[in-house]
Amino acid sequence: MRAALFPGSFDPFHNGHLEMVEMAARTFDHVTVAPLHNARKGVPLFTLEERAEMITEAVTHLDNVDVALGEALTVDLARRVGADVIVKGLRVASDFEHELQMAQMNEAISGIVTLFLPCASTSSFIASTLIRDIVRLGGAERVAPMVPAPVAGWLARVPA
Numbered sequence: 576m577r578a579a580l581f582p583g584s585f586d587p588f589h590n591g592h593l594e595m596v597e598m599a600a601r602t603f604d605h606v607t608v609a610p611l612h613n614a615r616k617g618v619p620l621f622t623l624e625e626r627a628e629m630i631t632e633a634v635t636h637l638d639n640v641d642v643a644l645g646e647a648l649t650v651d652l653a654r655r656v657g658a659d660v661i662v663k664g665l666r667v668a669s670d671f672e673h674e675l676q677m678a679q680m681n682e683a684i685s686g687i688v689t690l691f692l693p694c695a696s697t698s699s700f701i702a703s704t705l706i707r708d709i710v711r712l713g714g715a716e717r718v719a720p721m722v723p724a725p726v727a728g729w730l731a732r733v734p735a
């Protein structure tokens with residue numbers, strides 16, 4: 576069985592993320608999605624537990640996908656969930672530079688390789704950071720088409 580880990584901050588989980596999960600679910604026997612804390616991305620909109628819950632709600636149509644939380648190194652989480660590969664999505668060329676360095680470091684310290692999946696051009700402009708900014712300014716309904724329906728419900732409850 577081939578298994579993959581799809582880690583990310585997912586704050587919030589959006590249609591670009593869902594596209595990557597669906598692609599990984601078609602490619603691997605099992606996929607674990609892991610919301611992680613990323614201090615470089617500022618104050619989160621949702622807790623890790625809330626992100627895990629919204630992701631779980633958004634991927635119910637995928638029988639071979641589950642969600643796991645992890646506070647340690649991504650490669651240690653990959654080992655814990657039995658993942659052979661780490662999957663990362665690429666929206667734009669600038670994502671590649673950072674993700675490549677991370678992939679090389681992860682392989683150097685663990686032997687686990689990273690597979691990059693490109694997102695469709697229809698999703699390449701969607702970024703969690705932008706969604707958070709718009710939601711915090713009262714625009715949750717404006718970004719609702721950019722997130723899975725369960726996540727739109729979560730965003731609608733965020734006070735502006």
